[in-house]
Amino acid sequence: MRIYSYSPSDDPAILELLRLNTPQYFAESEEADLMDYLANHIDHYYVVEIDGTIMGCGGFNRTPNGKRGVLSWDIIHPEAQGKGIGSALAKFRIAEMQKLGVTEIGVRTTQLVYPFYEKLGFKLKVPVVKDYWAEGFDLYDMALS
Known part of the structure; x- marks a missing residue:
């Protein structure tokens, strides 16, 4: 498993991950929101690659003072869910936030996740x-407590 910083060239694979998780975990209307986020609102965003295939992605955004960070747009391929990839990606991002001095970490999610x-x-x-x-x-x- 390799976690690396997002590049716009990853967009087609990320969009496919979202579609594979719709409507179970995302509403169809969220596709436009994700594309807007990737184009205009990224702070830090990462991709998980396994054997050359993108199997997950997720990022975080910080408040202007840099003290609060929020996990954003976590998407894991359905075949990879429950195998520790999401946990590894979340822990990686939490560690990255802590390196940047973030002291409050949050996530905004749904009842499903x-x-x-x-x-x-x-x-x-x-x-x-x-x-x-x-x-x-x-x-x-x-x-995060």
Whole structure:
């Protein structure tokens, strides 16, 4: 497994990962949001490659003062889920944030994925916001404890 910094040449593979996870984990409407994020809002974004194939991706963004970081756009190939790739990518990004002086780490996710983040030590911060991302995709705002 190799984790490396994102390049725009990775876009087709990342888009395919999103599509493979739609509608189970993402709404169709989120495709445009992901492409906008990749084009305009990246702080740090990474790709996971296994045997020459992109099997996952995810990034983080920091607040302007650099003290708070939020994991963003985690996508793992369905065939790779449950095999430790998502955990390795999350731990890698947490370590990268800590190297940059980030002291508060969060993630904004859905009811479908929040148990994964709980296993990594994240706790729910605020009440759930129904249909936040899209219909049937609620917001779970979590912080690493």
